[in-house]
Amino acid sequence: GESVGLHLPTLSVQEGDNSIINCAYSNSASDYFIWYKQESGKGPQFIIDIRSNMDKRQGQRVTVLLNKTVKHLSLQIAATQPGDSAVYFCAEVLNTGNQFYFGTGTSLTVIP
Amino acid sequence: ETGVTQSPTHLIKTRGQQVTLRCSSQSGHNTVSWYQQALGQGPQFIFQYYREEENGRGNFPPRFSGLQFPNYSSELNVNALELDDSALYLCASRLQGRYGYTFGSGTRLTVV
Numbered sequence: 001g002e003s004v005g006l007h008l009p010t011l012s013v014q015e016g017d018n019s020i021i022n023c024a025y026s027n028s029a030s031d032y033f034i035w036y037k038q039e040s041g042k043g044p045q046f047i048i049d050i051r052s053n054m055d056k057r058q059g060q061r062v063t064v065l066l067n068k069t070v071k072h073l074s075l076q077i078a079a080t081q082p083g084d085s086a087v088y089f090c091a092e093v094l095n096t097g098n099q100f101y102f103g104t105g106t107s108l109t110v111i112p
Numbered sequence: 113e114t115g116v117t118q119s120p121t122h123l124i125k126t127r128g129q130q131v132t133l134r135c136s137s138q139s140g141h142n143t144v145s146w147y148q149q150a151l152g153q154g155p156q157f158i159f160q161y162y163r164e165e166e167n168g169r170g171n172f173p174p175r176f177s178g179l180q181f182p183n184y185s186s187e188l189n190v191n192a193l194e195l196d197d198s199a200l201y202l203c204a205s206r207l208q209g210r211y212g213y214t215f216g217s218g219t220r221l222t223v224v
Contacts, residue, residue: 032211043116043202043215044155089154093211098168100145100213102154 012109019077021106023090026071032093035064035075038105039086047075047088077108085110115139116216118203124222130191133219135203137184144186145213146178147202155202161186190221198223 013019025033031052036044048059050066050073057064063076073090087105094101115138125131137144143162147155157170161180175191184205190197200220204213 034211034213036215041217043204043217045215046212049211098160099170100157100160100168101170102147102156104154105152 009104010107010109012111013080015080015082015110015112017080019075019080019084019108019110021075021077021088021108023073023075023103024071025073025090025092025103027092027094028068028071030092030094033064033066033073034091034093035062035073036089036091036102037084037086038089044089044102080108080110082110082112084108116203116205116214118201118216118219120219121217122220122222124224125193127193127195127223129193130189131193131221133188133190133201133203133221135186135188135205135216137186137203137205138214139184141184141205141207141214143207144180144184144203144205146186146188147204148172148197149200149202149218151199158188193223195223197221 034049035047037047038044048062048064050057050064055066061078065074087107089102089105092101117136119134145160146158149155158172158176159166160168164180177189180186200218202215202218204215206213
């Protein structure tokens with residue numbers, strides 16, 4: 001499969017601080033990227049996505065940045081809250097949506 | 113409530129047996145995909161179905177097969193189970209042309 005990896009397997013942040021989760025991907029032909037959040041015992045939950053022709057997209061408290069030059073993706077969470085504690089995955093979409101690859105994940109812990 | 117329901121939630125099978133996992137997709141979602149998630153890893157793409165035909169496949173052997181039905185339900189079948197098949201199996205559905213999958217909570221399969 002394709003290689004989608006994360007730089008840091010764990011991240012701890014203080015409540016109220018901003019969090020940055022990074023992801024490297026290997027296929028320059030990827031069409032689309034998605035960040036998912038997975039809480040214990042649940043399936044992944046969609047957070048935000050970005051097309052390959054964009055370099056930034058903002059949602060509610062979250063921003064995704066895409067740097068195609070270095071094949072790097074990041075998720076920024078503003079004012080991190082305890083409810084943000086989960087494992088975060090980036091996913092790479094290829095072949096017009098017919099192939100879908102997740103990274104290993106980063107475990108985010110928010111310290112109250 | 114994600115709109116994607118998987119059954120059973122947990123299952124124990126013996127090596128060499130066959131297993132069928134079931135998924136009821138969100139109404140109107142004509143594309144379904146299945147993933148294998150080992151403990152501490154990201155979901156691995158198994159395959160995708162659109163209008164009852166497989167249109168994308170990850171790096172899994174042919175003993176992993178699927179079916180999609182007109183009523184938005186689908187199945188994952190695994191033959192000749194191996195110990196390494198023990199994992200959480202996730203089903204996800206979406207509208208064709210949209211990339212935001214909705215995931216179920218998964219079936220935890222243990223092969224002994």
